[in-house]
Amino acid sequence: MRRQHQLIGAEVSLYTGKVRAYLRYKKIPFVEVAATREVYEQVIVPRTGVRFIPVLLSEDDVAVQDSTAIIDYLELRYPAAGVYPKGPVQRLIALLLEVYADEWLVIPAMHYRWNLPENRAFAIEEFGRLSAPNATPEEQRAVGERLSKPFAGALPMLGITEATVPAVEASYLAFLADFEAHLVFHPFLFGTRPSIADFALYGPLYAHLYRDPASGRLMRERAPKVAQWVERMRAPEPLSGSFLLEDIVPPTLEPLLARMFREQGPVLASTFAALGTWAQRTEAASGAPVPRSLGMHPFTLGDARAERSIAPFHQWRWQRAYDQYHGLEPALRARADELLTSVGGLSLLAQPLTRLRRENNRLQLA
Secondary structure (H helix, E strand, O other): OOOOEEEEEOOOOHHHHHHHHHHHHHOOOEEEEEOOHHHHHHHHHHHHOOOOOOEEEOOOOOEEEOHHHHHHHHHHHOOOOOOOOOOHHHHHHHHHHHHHHHHOOHHHHHHHHHHOHHHHHHHHHHHHHHHOOOOOHHHHHHHHHHHHHHHHHOHHHHOOOOOOHHHHHHHHHHHHHHHHHHHOOOOEOOEOOOOHHHHHHHHHHHHOOOOOHHHHHHHHHHOHHHHHHHHHHHOOOOOOOOEOHHHOOOHHHHHHHHHHHHHHHHHHHHHHHHHHHHHHHHOOOOOOEOOOOOOEEEEEEOOEEEEEEOOOHHHHHHHHHHHHHHOOOHHHHHHHHHHHHHHOOHHHHHOOOOOEEEEOOEEEEO
């Protein structure tokens, strides 16, 4: 007998937020299961082989891990009001913005959560309640302190240091201003229907930057339309709206794209090159496991310079946009090239890749 889908995750998890909003929009029946310590040990690790959330246990008991993989799995089963634009250029831009949201906005999300004392205290309490729901408040706080250390300790791996914090904050506030300007004209990125990129943006903007108290006040003060968009995405009108006709990409998205390619583009290019060098140096064959990190590389944000971890997973996410671009027919490619040139992204999509695939929730060389 079939059962309801189960979403295993947490309110504090940005990628859980991405999937939860999608499930609500698609009107897919589900129950949410808190990722407690017991659930990790008894369900998540045995079923997926990794310790990451969210995890979907489907109604026919298939375990799917990773927010994008979950959404793609469900899109095949619930195609109504699809979240991937049918317009080929719109779809390309949505996939690019998903990479930006999932893999770059995590920088301000993590900075504001763990470097602002008010947010940090809030998150520690949340971690404690999630992992040990039956413990006393004092015990929960101790559990939260312990569980939060790996997350707070990951800031340098993301390039968040004392030297880069001013640039991280300046970049985030500029992003808010760009997104606020777009929302004057459109309720979502591509019209009146949320896209895969809307759900990806919602993840960090809700779970960290809206829900955490200090950054939530900042968002509501500096970008009230973004805060209203978060509230809209939190409980989206099910199965409603449409994407702009004629495959139109709103010009108001160009500042967001330009920011992506200016800030994240060099890091992605360096990641692609490092992965290619690693594959050649190790003479890795198809199917060889790929480490979660390939060491450190320099990056620049505004006037700040630091190092951050080289994460091959970012390329796996990027390959979706790369394949969409390289599959465009000539007339559509010309349209895309004109837009990409104006935002500084054309050369990155021309850079060759050492292909990756994801098997059993782990990356391998394709």
